[in-house]
Amino acid sequence: MRYIFYTIFLSISLFASSLNGLIKYAFTHSSVVKRQEIKKESAKLRKKESKITQYGEVDLVIDANHYNSARTLAPLTPSVMMGGSPVTTTKTIYSTGILYSVPLFTGFAQTREIQMSEIAKEMAQVGLKLTKEQLAYNIRSLYISILAQKEMLKAQKSYTKALLALKNKIEEEVKVGKKARIDLLKAEADLQSSISAQEVSIANIKTLKATLSSLVGKNVGELEDIALHIKKPDYDTKVLYEKVTSLSRVKMYDMGIKKAKKAVQKSRASKYPQISLSSYFGKNYGEDIGPNGWDNANMVQVGLKLKYSLVDFGKSNIAIQKAKLSEIEAKLDKSQLLLDIKKMIKEAVAKIDRSYFEYLSSEKESMLTKKSESIESVRYENGVSTINDLLLAKSRSAMALAKIIKAKYDYKKSIYYLDYVLERGVK
Numbered sequence: 001m002r003y004i005f006y007t008i009f010l011s012i013s014l015f016a017s018s019l020n021g022l023i024k025y026a027f028t029h030s031s032v033v034k035r036q037e038i039k040k041e042s043a044k045l046r047k048k049e050s051k052i053t054q055y056g057e058v059d060l061v062i063d064a065n066h067y068n069s070a071r072t073l074a075p076l077t078p079s080v081m082m083g084g085s086p087v088t089t090t091k092t093i094y095s096t097g098i099l100y101s102v103p104l105f106t107g108f109a110q111t112r113e114i115q116m117s118e119i120a121k122e123m124a125q126v127g128l129k130l131t132k133e134q135l136a137y138n139i140r141s142l143y144i145s146i147l148a149q150k151e152m153l154k155a156q157k158s159y160t161k162a163l164l165a166l167k168n169k170i171e172e173e174v175k176v177g178k179k180a181r182i183d184l185l186k187a188e189a190d191l192q193s194s195i196s197a198q199e200v201s202i203a204n205i206k207t208l209k210a211t212l213s214s215l216v217g218k219n220v221g222e223l224e225d226i227a228l229h230i231k232k233p234d235y236d237t238k239v240l241y242e243k244v245t246s247l248s249r250v251k252m253y254d255m256g257i258k259k260a261k262k263a264v265q266k267s268r269a270s271k272y273p274q275i276s277l278s279s280y281f282g283k284n285y286g287e288d289i290g291p292n293g294w295d296n297a298n299m300v301q302v303g304l305k306l307k308y309s310l311v312d313f314g315k316s317n318i319a320i321q322k323a324k325l326s327e328i329e330a331k332l333d334k335s336q337l338l339l340d341i342k343k344m345i346k347e348a349v350a351k352i353d354r355s356y357f358e359y360l361s362s363e364k365e366s367m368l369t370k371k372s373e374s375i376e377s378v379r380y381e382n383g384v385s386t387i388n389d390l391l392l393a394k395s396r397s398a399m400a401l402a403k404i405i406k407a408k409y410d411y412k413k414s415i416y417y418l419d420y421v422l423e424r425g426v427k
Contacts, residue, residue, distance in 0.1 A: 016222040019143050022212075023136050031218035036124075036131040043124035047080070047117035056102025056111050061282065066092045069356035070340035073284040088295035090286030097282015097299060104304075107272030112262045121258040126252045129426065133248075135215065137420035141413055146205055146223055148409035152402060155200040160194040166394075167191050169202040183387040190391050197348045201356040228408050233356055240422065244341050249422050253334040260327035267323040270316040341421065348403040348418035355414055366400035373397045 027033055070089035093117040103110065167187040173179040213220050244250060280301040287294050309316070376393035419425040 016224045017220045019226045022216050026216045036128045040124040043121040047121045050113045050117040059099045061097050061099050063096045082338035088288040094285040099280045101278040103276045105275040107269030112266035116262045119255050123255045132426050140416040144413045146208045151204045151405045155401050156198045163191040186387050199228040233352045240345050248333045251297045257330045258332045260330045268318045276305045278303050351414035355407050355411040362403035362407050369397040369400045
């Protein structure tokens with residue numbers, strides 16, 4: 001039996017999920033990360049697309065036109081008219097050819113578009129890192145919450161066991177007339193309350209595990225324990241504030257401002273002339289109305305087009321003003337972000353400090369309540385105190401232990417939160 005128990009225990013430990021293992025798995029399989037990776041790839045493609053656009057495009061052109069009166073396959077040039085050669089005329093002209101068109105000057109709009117797509121690609125890269133930071137923190141937070149609930153459940157079971165022993169003892173004493181039945185009823189009520197609390201903890205663990213499994217992308221199963229080292233925190237918020245400007249969140253907003261500036265420059269493109277080049281080579285086909293049968297004519301055309309907007313009734317000015325407003329908005333967003341991050345740092349440090357002192361206080365409280373419980377137990381056995389005093393002492397002792405558990409896991413969770421704010425959760 002000992003061998004079987006050891007084998008089962010070893011198997012559970014061997015296949016338990018570690019925190020780092022779950023984070024690593026989630027980075028590869030989580031749908032949240034995959035969606036951000038798709039955004040990153042899309043940004044790369046948009047950049048590539050904007051670069052390719054400047055080279056223009058080559059099109060195959062095929063068409064057929066029917067006219068109500070006969071037309072020549074090609075325009076009548078002086079050389080054709082003076083040569084006296086027969087001219088093919090037809091009511092239906094078929095054409096096939098290659099058309100190449102390319103913008104030569106767009107008022108720097110294409111250049112700005114390429115620059116903006118490059119910034120967007122960098123933003124998508126940073127966005128992927130921030131997504132991983134967020135995901136890692138969420139997994140750590142849930143992982144810690146599950147471990148806390150498991151330890152709470154263990155403590156609750158111990159409390160239930162103690163109440164059950166007390167209830168059984170009182171039950172025996174009721175039979176011999178040493179205790180009143182009302183004491184047994186009160187002990188049974190507290191026992192049922194403790195059993196109910198156990199079931200709540202079990203349900204909470206199941207809910208948290210389901211949420212964690214959804215984040216990670218697989219069933220997490222059993223979780224490995226984490227060593228918790230509680231030490232007095234020593235954080236200098238001023239030193240932490242100095243790191244804010246180097247954070248990826250801030251850099252992303254800087255990129256947003258830079259992109260907004262490029263958008264302003266791009267919006268000014270309509271103020272410049274637009275120059276484009278187009279060239280065409282093809283053949284026109286048609287059946288001659290006369291006796292010459294089918295004939296064809298080569299068509300070669302090269303054109304240079306300049307377009308300059310004289311009056312657009314303020315449309316371009318409105319576009320420029322909208323772009324400028326977007327730039328101002330981006331700068332305001334960055335300013336607010338800096339304030340928010342400093343606030344988050346202050347909150348994180350305060351949470352760490354609070355949970356540390358709550359842990360120390362709960363330890364002292366637990367020591368005192370255990371002594372109180374022990375004294376009340378002796379007093380109750382000797383008939384000096386009532387069952388209410390004993391149950392209250394046991395309840396306070398259990399609550400103090402629960403506070404210790406909560407405080408030490410909150411301490412760890414707060415450290416994870418500070419790591420998330422400072423973007424050092426992903427190695």
